Amino acid sequence: MTAARTEPVISSDGTRLFVVEEGDGDTVLFIPGLGYGTWSWHHQVGPISDVARVLLMDNRGVGLSDRPLGPYSIEQMAEDAFHVLTQRASAPAHVVGASMGGYIAMTLARRHPETVKSLVLMATTSGGKGAVPVPKDTLAAWASAIPLGASGFARATMPLSFAPGWIESNPKEFEELLELRLKVSTPTESWRAQFEACAAYFRRGLPPGPIPHHAVILHGTADRVVPYENAAHLARRLPQAPLITLYGVGHLCWVEQAPLVNDVIRDVLASRSIRNHA
Numbered sequence: 001m002t003a004a005r006t007e008p009v010i011s012s013d014g015t016r017l018f019v020v021e022e023g024d025g026d027t028v029l030f031i032p033g034l035g036y037g038t039w040s041w042h043h044q045v046g047p048i049s050d051v052a053r054v055l056l057m058d059n060r061g062v063g064l065s066d067r068p069l070g071p072y073s074i075e076q077m078a079e080d081a082f083h084v085l086t087q088r089a090s091a092p093a094h095v096v097g098a099s100m101g102g103y104i105a106m107t108l109a110r111r112h113p114e115t116v117k118s119l120v121l122m123a124t125t126s127g128g129k130g131a132v133p134v135p136k137d138t139l140a141a142w143a144s145a146i147p148l149g150a151s152g153f154a155r156a157t158m159p160l161s162f163a164p165g166w167i168e169s170n171p172k173e174f175e176e177l178l179e180l181r182l183k184v185s186t187p188t189e190s191w192r193a194q195f196e197a198c199a200a201y202f203r204r205g206l207p208p209g210p211i212p213h214h215a216v217i218l219h220g221t222a223d224r225v226v227p228y229e230n231a232a233h234l235a236r237r238l239p240q241a242p243l244i245t246l247y248g249v250g251h252l253c254w255v256e257q258a259p260l261v262n263d264v265i266r267d268v269l270a271s272r273s274i275r276n277h278a
Helices: 045-049 074-088 100-111 136-161 171-183 188-204 229-237 258-269
Strands: 019-022 027-031 053-057 093-098 116-122 214-220 243-246
Touching (some): 019 074, 027 074, 045 053, 045 258, 074 100, 093 100, 100 188, 136 188, 214 258, 229 243
Parallel strands (some): 027 093, 093 116, 116 214, 214 243
Antiparallel strands (some): 019 053
């Protein structure tokens, strides 16, 4: 396995995107969710870089990427991901997207299908008619925490991304993840810009048209951010994609069930049939 490498990628509007590269083999691009950065793949980077070349990116507005003023759009962030792949990958890549990262991954596959080899979509939705929005209680918690600043917002709201009771059972791991998140906090303005991009995508829905790529969907039944009902909605849009239901698991399923998720990603990389991991 090669040592981690960090070099910026320049998007079409001059935005510098922070990218970490680690490992050798087929390229796997990980795209994080709303307000999250490369740190959120803490449990994936080691196991997956043992068997593939991992690219981790900070979306615009977060982490060590530039933070241009909004508005942002999912299409714009998909173009950012496109530039990451065209500048750092010589062949189509496996793309792993979680939550907002799933919106970006599917939009990338629609706009630039030649750059994508497969999709692993976690805790996400194709939006539009029939999709289930963020619960009102979660939206209210986010709104009330915004005045707390980046650090206070993270500590107050991140628990909602886990299944009820998970933090009480894993207090040390929660604090470690929170520490990683707060090393480079997401400014409130950037979080809002990403949130509005997500809201616009959800209202409109993924544009019609085929996404023929090999894909797999994972979703936890205790998701309090993107409700589990969205999994079936997405599966209807991607009939070729098996749906792996994670019973009692929250929004951050790739953290709560990291070994299982990593096995699924390795199965996709090896072009194996997806086993029944439920």
